[in-house]
Amino acid sequence: MKKLIAMALGAVVFAGVTATAQAGTLEDVKKKGFVQCGVSQGLPGFSNPDDKGNWTGLDVDFCRAVAAAVFGDPNKVKFTPLSAKERFTALRSGEVDLLARNTTWTMQRDTELGLNFAGVNYYDGQGFMVRKSLGVTSALQLNGAAVCTNTGTTTELNVADFFRSHKMQYEVVAFEKADEVVKAYDEGRCDVYTTDRSGLAAQRLKLKNPDEHIILPEIISKEPLGPVVRHGDDQWFDIVKWTLFAMVNAEELGVTSKNVDEMKKSTNPAIRRLLGVEGKFGENIGLTNDWAYNIVKMVGNYGEVYERNVGPKTPLGLARGLNALWNKGGIMYAPPIR
Amino acid sequence: MSTAARAAIRQAPEAPEELRARQRRLVLVLALYASSFILFWWAASAFYYRSYGGLWADLAGWVGGILSALVNFEGGFFVWLGRIVVAILSVAPLFAAIFFVGMGYRLARWLRDEHPRPASANPLFDRHFRGIFSELFVFTALAAFIWWITGNTVENLDRLGKPPGFEFLNNTAGFGINQVLFVDYTETSSYGKALLVGVLNTLVLSFTGIVLATIIGFIIGIMRLSHNWVISKLAAGYVEFFRNTPLLLQIFVWYNVVLKPLPGPRQSLEIGSVFINNRGVYAPKPIFTDAWWFVVAAFVIGIVASWIIARWAHRRQMETGRPFPVLGAALALVFGLPVITWLLVSLFAGSPVHFDYPQLRGFNYQGGMRIIPEFMAMLLALSIYTGAFIGEIVRAGIQAVPHGQTEAALSLGLTRGQMLRLVIIPQALRVIIPPLTSQYLNLTKNSSLAVAIAYPDLVAVGGIVLNQSGHELEVIAIWMLVYLSISLATSAFMNWYNAKMKLVER
Amino acid sequence: MTTETRRIVFYRDEMLPPKPPPPATTGVIGWMRRNLFSDWWNTLLTFIGLYIIWLIVSWLVDFAILSAVFTGEDRNACLPKNGVEVGACWAFVNARFNQFMDGFYPTDQEWRYLLLYAVGIVLLVPLLIPKAPYKGLNALLLFGAYPLLAYLLLYGAPSLGLPVVETTQWGGLLLTLVIASVGIVISLPLGILFALGRRSELPVIRFLSIVFIEFWRGVPLITVLFMSSVMLPLFLPEDVTLDKVIRPLVGVALFAAAYMAEVVRGGLQAIPKGQYEAAQALGLTYWRMMGLIILPQALKLVIPGIVNTFIGLFKDTSLVSIIGLFDLLGIVQSALSDPKWSTPTTAATAYLFLALTYWLFCFGMSRYSIFMERYLHTGHKR
């Protein structure tokens, strides 16, 4: 009844705009034929467009993995660059279906803001970058410094906590666009640039002379970064969540984009379930049973994606560290598919 | 229709066709009125159903909340304000009812209208009738539209599990702000306090901007009228250049090209004890002892005394025609008195003011007064941009005073100064002030561009609050409310001023 | 002796030929004496003024031309040479020029907006020339057919063989022009409606119009843009999503409509009451009276005002860069963060380029507005 009247009213007022019954995100996505994915406005290694507008990065690959799971085609995805400030509004209002934008999982975001975090695709922590010429070696020497950062981030809050709890003075200069922050720091408006350490490694590539800057050893916060969806659509939440788990499980099981076809013949029941040879796990979340096969085949497992985008061989050069699998000294751990 | 027929109608108002026409009108009016009302009711109830469990269900609780809030003022200004807004919303149906009763009354009056109407007259072609119904229609459509929007919003917010309300303003902000004036704000203060800091920063920026823009504008306007060709063309170039490029671009230029390349703190430019570097301008900060109050008191006394003298001088001039050099006396009083007091106090109680000098400690200068570069960039951009517009206004204002006035004033034997002060400027001001006020308003609104370069004004701080708390609706409402109040206050001033000027005009 | 002298009388039987004025009051020298060197104060001002002009011009010429770098592959071309800073780094603007013009519009589709510009100019210019014929048809084409053509060409229509170009790929000057022109095309009719509403005799309609106009005029555009990008999605049903470019357009159009309404109202007020009375005496209905008698006169009167509103709108479109669109200012600003081109003068060069571009458009329009003002002014005098 409620719906009906709403529709009638909608029709009366706006003859053109009709409010159809609420469809699930998966149906919507299938109908339009692509996943709309919210990413950063340009953070090398995570989500970064080249001159021609082609996106690459860890977060970007995650979006592609979701597209591969849904459509069997990693290119059926469109990217919406979002500033830290815009991202949640864009997700909540339905402008994007999924947000993969180095976003920290916090309680307030998970609950009050009406979002659901689908897991963690990068375990990070906040750090500081300074000019080498300042001769600073520890964050505890930063009393009185001017600090550049992004508005609308956990960074902005952590830095306040850090300086307050160490009874140090500071001046915060908070810009909305990440590029403005980098520029302001590079041109000397601030002594310190603070953000997630992965972000520091990435943004450093945008400085005039990256070698003149160092990242201080202190890690002042926990920043579990992960993909986010909105409240109220469990099916879509499941798909996104298990896309991530499938990538991690694949690495754990040794399934890579190169050997995935052979692995289909494997006798290991865990691999057989992952690749859809056994069971109907894909169908149960509204996809086809080869969903995880498509992810691994077309995008790769978590380890491959990591190495390709941020690993030691890339300009970012980030060691696996916390992001190694749980059985390799890290904390990357995915529930089993069964 | 012939005159005879018209006369016949007038004589026989109860002719059967007239009676039928009247009945027809009545039915038409009732039908249209009822259908409009039903449409309205439909929209209202649709809204009711859609927001069931949302806004509507909370209304009763909110109305109760207002009463308690009025008695027990706990939660900061905006929380209170939010409740009032909600209260107004909740009596919206009452307004609608009043509207419909009023319309009914107007229709009834129209029906009873004594003007004879020809039986064949179609009410649909009656001006008044059409007027009333177009109003009914517009109102209903608007109400339906608003309800549709509100319903959508409530539904969307509901789905996200975010009840609207201003209570979040009491939560801890947790972020730092790099320019805090007049109030004490720390990271542990509330969102409401942070917004207050933003409002104050907006006001400070606008106020200084207005002062500077006025000075620049008058200089440019007068240069523009100069008989000196070079000077007037220079001013024209200034106006044409700054008026025709976007303000945002000018802000970026000041910030990124002029201020950022200044040397770092350790290589600061030094002018006396003023230091300029890419972190801002640092100057000694005066610290006043209690004895300073004597100086302040002397200043106030000076102002009061000058005012009294001005009145006395005016009366004497009216009566005897003898002028008195009011300006000189006033200047002497207003500035001389405090200076003498200052000297006396210094002599007997030591200097009433000493200075805190900025010093380079660690990374930056500490102590003293500081103007952050973001403020400088905004101030320069705003006042130079607005100065170009004010220059044109001043020029037009002075040119609007007919040349005859100058000649008449000079032929009366007024000196040039007297002529300017008594004849030209008062008349020019009447032309200048209305557009000048709207330029002031524009400057204030344009100060919101500060968000582009991280000057913490209302919009920038509001943006942070919006984002950290997730309460978009409320923060945007606060933005709109603050700027609207400033605008409305300014228009109120304008109306008052225009009315006053009219009286003078005779 | 004395008597004799008295007797001699001289008189002229013809006028003296007029003497040329003192050489120092006419011609270039006279003009200069009157306007530049009339007294010592004036002379001083002249020299100060000339000095300031010299400073600006010499800096500009040196920066933009003499020591500028015109070609180069990356920032190395524009870095200080032997410790001497170079001037403008035009090589940067050159390298990014395409992007500044159209954002990420596919290169092989560029002809589409170029064609659109061409058609636009062909339609616009005759409309702007007061004496050109076929004004009605011309306006109909420009305001009716042209937007349709613009949509087809810019966005694309696969059925016509024009591949779709998503609005996310639009940018640069193209986007600036799109936003400004759509803003004006929507705000003009809306503004007329609200101006009529504000002058209506019907109290409710008048009240609502006043509220609408004063609301939009009372708030800064940037808050309007935030509102349209953040709140519009909340206002609409859940599954209706508006394009990222359309949302600010709605805000800009409503905002401009309020200013337009005040401009049009000025025109309506300037029409003598007799015109209204005459129209009513003829038995015209309200809309006929407005459409046939009042508005044609009022709108003609306020053409300068409309152009000025458009200039304001054109400059104000730069604000959309704050909400993350890549209009001309936005795309230049973002190109500045490319480390490949970071040199001490890149920013100054880019801003100079921007200032010149905006200035050309705005100054051109303001000249036109002044021209129309003069033209209409004489037209009104008998």
Ligand SMILES: N[C@@H](CCC(=O)N[C@@H](CS)C(=O)NCC(=O)O)C(=O)O
């Ligand atoms: N993890 C932080 C986000 C930090 C963040 O946004 N960092 C900036 C600087 S590394 C960034 O990603 N900027 C890229 C952009 O804005 O496009 C959070 O969730 O609040």
